Amino acid sequence: MEAVGYAAVNRKALLLFLFLPLATMARLASAAPHTMRLDYYHTGNASEERFSLDRVVLEPLEWPGQPERALDDTNLGKYFFEVVDRKTNRVLYSRGFASIYGEWETTGEAKEIHRTFHESLRFPAPPDPVQIVLKKRDAKNAFREIWTALVEPKGMFVDPSPPESPGPLLAIQKSGEPSEKVDFLILGDGYTVSERSKFEKDARRLAEILFSYVPFKERRADFNVWGLCPPSAESGISRPSTGIHRRSRVGATYDAFGSERYVLTFENRAFREVASFAPYEFVEILTNTRTYGGGGIFGLYSTVAADSLWSPYVFVHEFGHHFAGLADEYYTSDVAYEPAAGRVEPWEWNVTALLDPAQLKWKDLVAPGTPIPTPWPKEAFEKQAKEIQARRRKIRAENRPEEEMDALFKEQRVLETKLLATGPHAGRVGAFEGAMYEARGYFRPQVDCVMFTRDEVPFCAVCRRALARVMDLYAGGSGSHGSSAKPSAVKSASSPKTAAAEPSRAVTAPTQSAKESARSE
Numbered sequence: 001m002e003a004v005g006y007a008a009v010n011r012k013a014l015l016l017f018l019f020l021p022l023a024t025m026a027r028l029a030s031a032a033p034h035t036m037r038l039d040y041y042h043t044g045n046a047s048e049e050r051f052s053l054d055r056v057v058l059e060p061l062e063w064p065g066q067p068e069r070a071l072d073d074t075n076l077g078k079y080f081f082e083v084v085d086r087k088t089n090r091v092l093y094s095r096g097f098a099s100i101y102g103e104w105e106t107t108g109e110a111k112e113i114h115r116t117f118h119e120s121l122r123f124p125a126p127p128d129p130v131q132i133v134l135k136k137r138d139a140k141n142a143f144r145e146i147w148t149a150l151v152e153p154k155g156m157f158v159d160p161s162p163p164e165s166p167g168p169l170l171a172i173q174k175s176g177e178p179s180e181k182v183d184f185l186i187l188g189d190g191y192t193v194s195e196r197s198k199f200e201k202d203a204r205r206l207a208e209i210l211f212s213y214v215p216f217k218e219r220r221a222d223f224n225v226w227g228l229c230p231p232s233a234e235s236g237i238s239r240p241s242t243g244i245h246r247r248s249r250v251g252a253t254y255d256a257f258g259s260e261r262y263v264l265t266f267e268n269r270a271f272r273e274v275a276s277f278a279p280y281e282f283v284e285i286l287t288n289t290r291t292y293g294g295g296g297i298f299g300l301y302s303t304v305a306a307d308s309l310w311s312p313y314v315f316v317h318e319f320g321h322h323f324a325g326l327a328d329e330y331y332t333s334d335v336a337y338e339p340a341a342g343r344v345e346p347w348e349w350n351v352t353a354l355l356d357p358a359q360l361k362w363k364d365l366v367a368p369g370t371p372i373p374t375p376w377p378k379e380a381f382e383k384q385a386k387e388i389q390a391r392r393r394k395i396r397a398e399n400r401p402e403e404e405m406d407a408l409f410k411e412q413r414v415l416e417t418k419l420l421a422t423g424p425h426a427g428r429v430g431a432f433e434g435a436m437y438e439a440r441g442y443f444r445p446q447v448d449c450v451m452f453t454r455d456e457v458p459f460c461a462v463c464r465r466a467l468a469r470v471m472d473l474y475a476g477g478s479g480s481h482g483s484s485a486k487p488s489a490v491k492s493a494s495s496p497k498t499a500a501a502e503p504s505r506a507v508t509a510p511t512q513s514a515k516e517s518a519r520s521e
């Protein structure tokens with residue numbers, strides 16, 4: 001069968017040529033390929049999983065990535081996929097990522113029932129048949145192949161038809177061609193037609209917040225920021241724990257995995273169809289809601305409740321998960337939790353199991369003489385956190401007004417900011433025990449960080465370096481600092497106030513059960 005997709009695209013291109021100036025024609029002649037998307041179902045339970053093909057589509061827009069950075073050498077993500085040319089066996093494109101399934105399989109529910117999640121892999125449309133190879137980390141964190149699918153890009157079932165338009169594309173910040181920039185899409189959900197101007201205001205406000213944080217601040221020109229807001233019939237999104245159900249266009253909902261503040265959409269097809277109208281590599285979904293909440297999954301999307309008092313903090317924190325696979329540095333439980341025998345080093349760059357202190361993965365950022373592990377007021381912190389958590393659960397259990405939660409978080413922020421500033425190694429890089437939902441056995445790089453509390457602090461030096469390295473993968477060409485951002489990272493590590501415009505942030509306190517609340521704060 002001849003290329004259904006390509007034929008349609010080429011015809012359109014020919015028509016365009018008739019009306020375009022020469023320079024534009026030259027650019028089109030060497031135009032980037034379109035974005036191809038493979039949709040599939042990921043089904044299983046805690047002990048087995050299965051993949052099945054849904055369909056292959058040609059998205060409406062060109063591939064927004066840098067052709068010369070097609071291969072992902074960051075070693076981030078629980079999963080990794082490769083696009084392999086059938087004829088030459090050459091890897092044309094690869095990326096690491098994480099998924100909702102990957103989190104769900106570690107919850108209690110996965111021990112009880114099977115579930116299915118819809119997922120997508122996006123890559124530049126290849127000219128010839130390719131093999132898609134999907135890998136997942138094993139118990140020792142080594143990637144193993146778990147699924148493969150053949151894609152015939154010129155096959156008749158490759159669907160090039162555009163989905164329903166989500167409305168006009170908003171250019172919040174255009175710094176250059178998508179292929180040369182990080183393309184960040186802010187997607188509104190739960191906004192009605194008449195609330196579109198509110199979405200624009202929310203999106204611009206939160207984008208400014210992100211760019212007030214190092215390293216986004218000095219790399220701002222490496223980003224394009226786009227906005228899309230498909231109108232919802234009703235204002236707001238679903239919150240099943242309080243009986244609220246909405247058919248919003250992107251499908252975002254509170255109570256993901258039963259965690260009241262965890263906001264995700266499980267409607268991947270709807271999400272992808274809306275997003276395909278923007279050039280994008282990263283997405284944050286703004287929900288038109290007031291109740292505290294959010295979520296972030298590496299390479300998928302992040303979410304935030306736009307009207308929460310804490311939206312500036314949550315927006316940035318969740319983007320850290322989504323953009324660079326940063327782990328939560330927080331933990332709630334003060335119960336002794338001994339490291340499991342055979343615990344492996346996490347793949348995330350900002351946490352360590354410290355199996356070999358001499359090989360600490362961020363040791364180049366540690367000042368000589370800093371003890372490893374690094375002492376900090378851990379017991380006092382846990383005592384405070386435990387008390388705050390109990391009050392937090394009570395507020396939600398009794399469905400108290402959101403103002404009460406805001407007041408509690410403010411109180412917590414004051415307490416924790418003060419306490420964390422007192423330790424002998426405050427502001428320095430070391431290995432501080434307590435991270436990734438566990439009080440024992442995981443360590444974070446600094447005593448405080450955007451990934452640890454809602455305190456008014458910057459990303460720690462290790463998180464800053466991780467974020468800059470991912471920026472290099474998408475916008476390495478212009479004014480990149482990349483891993484050479486190290487010196488400035490260390491310097492600003494000791495100044496706790498990075499973001500002048502930083503509004504309120506409160507404390508942490510993660511939550512009930514670790515895995516179930518994963519990534520939700």
Ligand SMILES: [Zn+2]
Nearest residue numbers: 449451460463
């Ligand atoms: Zn950090």
